[in-house]
Amino acid sequence: MKNIKLDACPECDLLLNQSSPEIGEKALCPRCGYLLYRPRKQSVERTLALSIAGFIIIFPANLLPLIGMKLLGNSHEGTLWSGVMGLFNEGMWAVAVLVLMSSILFPLTNIILSFLISAHLYFNKPNKYLGSWMRWLQHLDEWAMLEVYTLGIIVACVKLAADADLILGFGLYAFVALLVITAMLASSLDAYLFWKHIARLHEA
Amino acid sequence: MKPNAAALAQGLIRCHGCGHLSKPTRLSRKCRVCGNYLHARIPHSVQRTTALLSSSYALYIPANIFPIMTVMQLGVTEQHTILGGIMALIDKDMMPIAILVLVASILVPLLKLLGISLLLLNVHYRWQRNARLWTKLYRVIAFVGRWSMLDIFMISILVAVVDLGGVSKVIAGPASTAFAAVVVLTMFAAKSFDPRLIWDNQLE
Ligand SMILES: [Zn+2]
Numbered sequence: 001m002k003n004i005k006l007d008a009c010p011e012c013d014l015l016l017n018q019s020s021p022e023i024g025e026k027a028l029c030p031r032c033g034y035l036l037y038r039p040r041k042q043s044v045e046r047t048l049a050l051s052i053a054g055f056i057i058i059f060p061a062n063l064l065p066l067i068g069m070k071l072l073g074n075s076h077e078g079t080l081w082s083g084v085m086g087l088f089n090e091g092m093w094a095v096a097v098l099v100l101m102s103s104i105l106f107p108l109t110n111i112i113l114s115f116l117i118s119a120h121l122y123f124n125k126p127n128k129y130l131g132s133w134m135r136w137l138q139h140l141d142e143w144a145m146l147e148v149y150t151l152g153i154i155v156a157c158v159k160l161a162a163d164a165d166l167i168l169g170f171g172l173y174a175f176v177a178l179l180v181i182t183a184m185l186a187s188s189l190d191a192y193l194f195w196k197h198i199a200r201l202h203e204a
Numbered sequence: 205m206k207p208n209a210a211a212l213a214q215g216l217i218r219c220h221g222c223g224h225l226s227k228p229t230r231l232s233r234k235c236r237v238c239g240n241y242l243h244a245r246i247p248h249s250v251q252r253t254t255a256l257l258s259s260s261y262a263l264y265i266p267a268n269i270f271p272i273m274t275v276m277q278l279g280v281t282e283q284h285t286i287l288g289g290i291m292a293l294i295d296k297d298m299m300p301i302a303i304l305v306l307v308a309s310i311l312v313p314l315l316k317l318l319g320i321s322l323l324l325l326n327v328h329y330r331w332q333r334n335a336r337l338w339t340k341l342y343r344v345i346a347f348v349g350r351w352s353m354l355d356i357f358m359i360s361i362l363v364a365v366v367d368l369g370g371v372s373k374v375i376a377g378p379a380s381t382a383f384a385a386v387v388v389l390t391m392f393a394a395k396s397f398d399p400r401l402i403w404d405n406q407l408e
């Protein structure tokens with residue numbers, strides 16, 4: 001096969017000429033409207049920086065109390081982790097494992113994988129695992145659900161505030177910071193560019 | 205639209221992992237860039253989606269009739285189903301939150317179940333119209349899937365926070381496992397559906 005400069009749309013399989021839009025522009029599939037490519041500025045550098053920041057903030061976000069309640073002189077606070085343990089102790093192990101994975105394990109894995117990949121690309125170091133890391137990252141992305149968890153916190157707060165005094169813990173601020181960092185991380189990581197870069201490293 | 209616009213018709217396969225377009229030979233069925241096995245379409249897409257979808261339908265029933273959580277407060281025990289929890293929110297005049305939970309726990313799962321069923325029917329009966337719109341439906345289903353976890357996360361937080369000995373306590377109910385399974389299975393069903401099948405059926 002001669003150097004093909006073609007692409008296929010992942011959602012309708014239309015054969016396309018490879019396009020390289022400028023930063024700020026985007027390429028859409030002319031047939032089905034799929035967002036093919038939206039280049040990001042300094043994608044590798046930003047991903048590297050954000051993954052380091054995320055790795056630092058994820059520990060307080062998971063371990064410090066998020067919210068608490070005060071009722072009749074008693075007070076109690078909960079963390080991400082104690083929610084998982086509480087479900088586990090009630091015998092709801094399947095739900096506990098799901099919450100553990102989608103709110104703690106997968107966000108952590110995503111941050112670590114983003115760090116490993118962007119660090120290798122930043123220093124132009126080939127690694128035979130780069131492809132599998134990238135694939136794992138793309139698979140797990142959907143299963144890390146911090147934004148949904150945030151909505152869960154808001155609903156829980158409203159429910160609690162109706163019958164008891166609410167305490168906002170320091171972990172909540174760390175959690176919001178983590179949420180912002182992972183959202184920025186997801187939008188700064190330019191998968192198309194990363195794959196092209198990985199392919200170049202493989203060939204070199 | 206020109207005939208044979210699909211990459212597959214030209215013998216080209218887009219890698220599901222990295223997007224690299226290649227022409228598989230009999231010797232190499234693996235992607236040169238990421239090492240993934242090359243498949244023109246997701247293997248057994250319709251069968252797998254149907255199986256996952258049927259299981260989701262079956263679990264949707266216990267998810268809605270059994271209590272999703274039990275609240276014990278000052279000796280009074282209250283059991284809530286998903287719908288009951290929304291009713292309780294409306295009774296307490298918390299309309300915005302009630303609507304939020306209604307959308308995430310009732311409407312989104314229904315949209316997913318019915319939407320994926322329609323997509324399967326579309327592929328089976330080779331419907332010829334509005335392929336672009338059907339692809340949009342697929343995208344909406346894939347996007348909204350994770351937001352149904354809202355209820356599960358909220359329960360996990362309440363379990364962690366509301367634990368004041370005899371004064372008040374929240375326990376997750378049997379419906380939470382069934383509901384979590386519905387969310388996960390429909391997410392897998394959406395993932396195993398290949399939207400390119402819609403386009404493969406378009407004559408012209
Ligand atoms: Zn397309």
Ligand SMILES: [Zn+2]
Pocket residue numbers: 219220221222223224235236237238239240
């Ligand atoms: Zn590949």
